[in-house]
Amino acid sequence: MKYYLLAGEASGDLHGANLIKALKKEDPNAEFRCWGGDLMEDAGATLVKHYRDLAFMGFVEVLFNLRTILKNISFCKKDIEQFQPDVIIFIDYPGFNLRIAKWAKKKGFPTHYYISPQLWAWKENRIKSVKRDVDEMYVILPFEKKFYEDKHQYPVHFVGHPLIDAIYDREQIHPDDFRKQHGLTDKPIIALLPGSRKQEISKMLAVMLEMVPRFPDFEFVIAGAPSQEASFYEPFLKKDRVHLLLNKTYDLLSVSHAALVTSGTATLETALFKVPQVVCYKGSRISYEIAKRVINLKYISLVNLILDKPVVTELIQTDFTADRLEEELKTILDEYQRAKLFLDYYDLEQKLGGKGASAATANLIYEEISKK
CATH class of the missing domain: 3.40.50.2000 (Glycogen Phosphorylase B;)
Structure with a gap:
């Protein structure tokens, strides 16, 4: 099957790389295309854009780089349509990824989110777009499951933190x-x-x-x-x-x-x-x-x-x-x-739940898209 992964920072590159390795064990014939970094590329994905060209820090910095961000969004949509993945996997980076998720959901692409946006910290109103546009959410912090399920009645998978595996x-x-x-x-x-x-x-x-x-x-x-x-x-x-x-x-x-x-x-x-x-x-x-x-x-x-x-x-x-x-x-x-x-x-x-976050997430993603 074909997997399209979207990460916009160094931590996302690390977790995306480990997820790719775990998905290969579930799906030996898998094909990967990604926005991320060297680690995801080394893990076997075709790198479309490096996160060093995507990371803009702070409100003012984002405003100054808005034209570049909008161009990247447009390019990403075209690249996804050409690739026609069986699933899109979003890794954190919500300002960009939630915009792509909204478009992807309308286009009929399965949308899976690994490492939740920090809605519990700010922009909690984004929960509306998450519930509307994200088919499956995999959270890595224990309090996130309670936040989504108890407060917002949105079921999620708590998979543990992938840093434990990486370390x-x-x-x-x-x-x-x-x-x-x-x-x-x-x-x-x-x-x-x-x-x-x-x-x-x-x-x-x-x-x-x-x-x-x-x-x-x-x-x-x-x-x-x-x-x-x-x-x-x-x-x-x-x-x-x-x-x-x-x-x-x-x-x-x-x-x-x-x-x-x-x-x-x-x-x-x-x-x-x-x-x-x-x-x-x-x-x-x-x-x-x-x-x-x-x-x-x-x-x-x-x-x-x-x-x-x-x-x-x-x-x-x-x-x-x-x-x-x-x-x-x-x-x-x-x-x-x-x-x-x-x-x-x-x-x-x-x-944090011990080891096995990447393997657990890969298993859940593969089982879900295999059904469809």
Whole structure:
């Protein structure tokens, strides 16, 4: 059968790649076409557009790039009609994907959504279009099932979180070998995860790197985003004891003592590696002021949202300063605080449902489209 997958960010590329691998086991003759990234292409899909050309961050940035976004939507529809897939699988990225889903439903294409839009955070009114345009929804966070089924009477499949598979199934590397391979000393490592888009990386790293002279007994390593070239990071590498590693985030987290993390999927990844973290976020002032008025959440990190309590500290907008970051970094380096955090991280993993999310989703998708 023919599968058309749509992902617009690095995390979607990861989850889409693992889903493709799982679908191949269900359907050995499967044919895949996708919008995503290198991982989905390596998994066997024909890559139509890379997510680095799709990711626009914030309200203002989206407005400035509206013409490009509309052109991409039009091109996507034409490409789907030419391919004639047996199913379209949407992976998060709701601003784009829900528009395609509305069109696809009218055209008679089966519409499956893997990794729900965060309707529980903002734009809850999108539930109307989800119920109208999405045939099957696969959710990866435990509270999402309750949100859809209890609050909105829309049945969904809770499949667990695919990050658990991605982390535990990866090829392991010995810490000593990792340090030697990348020219690192034996000092404890503080990982810097500044995000994936250029504008957020620039904002976040400017403050994160101020920690380098304040913590001389630690080594700082930037986790380079797969969507960016090494040359983009060069201006940030002038400080001593700062290293850049591209496409090695999981290996880096596996040997890190602590991490400074831009809000997003990376906060959950860091927690699953049991690394104490400070969660940071700073956007453009206009985008932040708009978001503050439309997003109705107690927390911005997935760790705190899932556990429904302030497990990791969140430094948002004006709170994200070098002095506050230094204070919170000292806190997570304290052994007593670290022990408390590890217990919460264990509870987090239990709530996420264990391994097998990609396989479970692939099985449900294949069984459903096989019926038709």
